Amino acid sequence: MSEKQYKLVTCKINGKERSAMVDVRASLTDMLRNDYSLTSVKKGCEVGECGACAVIIDGECYNSCIYLAIWADGKEIETLEGLTGENGELNDIQQAFVDETAIQCGFCSPGFIMEAESILRTGEIYTDEELRKLLSGHLCRCTGYDNILRAVKKAMNERNGKK
Amino acid sequence: MYDIKALYEAKSVENAIELMKEHPEAKIIAGGSDVLIKIREGKMAGCELVSIYGLDELRGVSMAEDGTLRIGSLTSFSHITKDPLIKKYIGVLGEAVDMVGGPQIRAIGTIGGNTCNGVTSADSASTLLAWDAIVELNGPEGVRTLPLEEFYLGPGKVDLKSAELQTALLIPKESYENCAGFYIKYGMRNAMEIATTGCSVNVRLSSDKKTLERLRIGFGVAGPVPRRARKTEEEFKGASLEAGLPEKIGDAVLKDVEPRDSWRASKDMRLHLCSTMTERAFIEAVSRCGGEIPEKA
Ligand SMILES: Cc1cc2nc3c(=O)[nH]c(=O)nc-3n(C[C@H](O)[C@H](O)[C@H](O)COP(=O)(O)OP(=O)(O)OC[C@H]3O[C@@H](n4cnc5c(N)ncnc54)[C@H](O)[C@@H]3O)c2cc1C
Ligand code: FES
Ligand code: FES
Numbered sequence: 470m471s472e473k474q475y476k477l478v479t480c481k482i483n484g485k486e487r488s489a490m491v492d493v494r495a496s497l498t499d500m501l502r503n504d505y506s507l508t509s510v511k512k513g514c515e516v517g518e519c520g521a522c523a524v525i526i527d528g529e530c531y532n533s534c535i536y537l538a539i540w541a542d543g544k545e546i547e548t549l550e551g552l553t554g555e556n557g558e559l560n561d562i563q564q565a566f567v568d569e570t571a572i573q574c575g576f577c578s579p580g581f582i583m584e585a586e587s588i589l590r591t592g593e594i595y596t597d598e599e600l601r602k603l604l605s606g607h608l609c610r611c612t613g614y615d616n617i618l619r620a621v622k623k624a625m626n627e628r629n630g631k632k
Numbered sequence: 633m634y635d636i637k638a639l640y641e642a643k644s645v646e647n648a649i650e651l652m653k654e655h656p657e658a659k660i661i662a663g664g665s666d667v668l669i670k671i672r673e674g675k676m677a678g679c680e681l682v683s684i685y686g687l688d689e690l691r692g693v694s695m696a697e698d699g700t701l702r703i704g705s706l707t708s709f710s711h712i713t714k715d716p717l718i719k720k721y722i723g724v725l726g727e728a729v730d731m732v733g734g735p736q737i738r739a740i741g742t743i744g745g746n747t748c749n750g751v752t753s754a755d756s757a758s759t760l761l762a763w764d765a766i767v768e769l770n771g772p773e774g775v776r777t778l779p780l781e782e783f784y785l786g787p788g789k790v791d792l793k794s795a796e797l798q799t800a801l802l803i804p805k806e807s808y809e810n811c812a813g814f815y816i817k818y819g820m821r822n823a824m825e826i827a828t829t830g831c832s833v834n835v836r837l838s839s840d841k842k843t844l845e846r847l848r849i850g851f852g853v854a855g856p857v858p859r860r861a862r863k864t865e866e867e868f869k870g871a872s873l874e875a876g877l878p879e880k881i882g883d884a885v886l887k888d889v890e891p892r893d894s895w896r897a898s899k900d901m902r903l904h905l906c907s908t909m910t911e912r913a914f915i916e917a918v919s920r921c922g923g924e925i926p927e928k929a
């Protein structure tokens with residue numbers, strides 16, 4: 470590239486208004502990790518296949534590796550760091566992942582948990598089959614998925630006052 | 633970082649056309665779920681891009697006064713599936729695009745990108761084709777429309793003139809009225825998988841639900857581009873809903889398709905799929921239209 474091209478990107482990240490000059494070639498993963506040190510956003514495949522980089526943008530879950538950073542201008546972005554309390558308290562989904570041993574190496578966990586957060590915010594109760602479909606954009610090389618499904622289901626039931 | 637030479641962000645449709653005239657080498661990027669992958673793979677590395685992702689005017693589904701359904705080209709798959717007009721008039725399209733990739737891909741992928749990529753396996757294509765969708769394009773010469781079937785020129789090739797972009801997909805009232813359809817995607821796994829073959833069938837029945845007034849069948853991966861089973865559709869127009877009809881239609885489509893061998897599946901397997909999927913999708917479409925096919929004696 471002959472001349473570097475930058476754009477001022479202003480967006481809300483985990484509730485705070487933020488601005489940075491961003492290289493137009495950057496993915497949203499690049500921006501969140503490099504400019505804001507939000508390292509829960511993982512670089513897995515970087516081609517949209519694994520979900521390790523998933524974040525919530527305006528309420529919907531996206532793979533940030535195939536989302537250009539410049540598109541984030543004016544958007545509201547949430548990463549795993551935003552779910553955690555001020556003193557590092559885990560949110561209900563994170564706690565359920567711990568309780569159900571849904572984490573082994575942990576590389577896929579931030580993506581799965583952000584997806585689960587976007588799923589549970591609908592306030593609906595889903596069947597196992599529906600949950601499997603809603604979580605199908607994430608790969609986990611360790612757990613075999615059963616514990617992850619169980620954790621999401623547990624958090625879903627608790628939020629909806631069941632059991 | 634992506635290997636992008638330069639990126640121009642369009643402020644409006646007119647501005648996008650201007651930018652493409654100024655930078656004739658530049659390619660359009662909508663949701664980028666094809667383009668960014670190709671840049672990573674190196675196939676499009678070092679390219680110039682005109683981003684239309686910010687053009688909200690190209691998002692959403694609406695209905696014109698004459699009843700034509702208008703789907704903005706930038707509407708994402710997830711929004712198409714949720715849309716009340718889609719659910720009411722062409723539910724099968726919402727179901728078909730709900731089979732694309734996984735949830736995050738459906739949030740970013742657009743229906744415009746899914747048709748402008750000229751890919752035969754595109755999950756929206758067979759249904760759009762089977763419902764006689766019309767493509768609306770805007771460019772230096774103004775707005776023009778043409779049937780989606782004519783928009784496809786060859787694998788990966790569509791009829792986009794220089795500095796032209798797709799602005800909407802239109803479904804005329806005549807096409808969806810009293811009509812119901814069903815889409816089957818055959819893949820090696822249930823999610824995050826490109827179709828081995830896709831089949832979308834829709835029917836309109838007579839008022840007594842005994843006769844097939846209109847039959848339309850669209851295929852993905854049964855040829856170099858998405859295609860219709862025109863001969864079969866013609867042959868069974870006016871057929872009465874009797875036992876054995878689905879099987880007959882399933883056999884008939886073999887003269888309309890020309891799949892080939894690929895690493896995903898052999899030609900023979902795809903031929904078998906074309907027949908079987910047509911048969912099953914037809915039965916479902918008839919039932920959704922309120923019809924019934926009698927059991928074989
Ligand atoms: C992990 C993964 C899984 C996938 N799974 C599936 C699947 O199961 N089924 C499926 O069908 N697809 C799948 N895809 C492919 C892709 O998501 C779709 O083809 C999607 O519709 C592309 O839309 P986009 O907006 O992201 O396109 P882009 O990548 O932005 O563009 C695609 C092409 O269309 C052109 N273009 C886009 N919009 C316009 C316009 N308005 N006017 C003119 N030209 C335009 C671009 O120049 C480019 O050539 C998958 C992709 C990934 C990364
Ligand atoms: S790193 Fe983004 S989907 Fe794999
Ligand atoms: S816990 Fe290791 S990839 Fe999922």
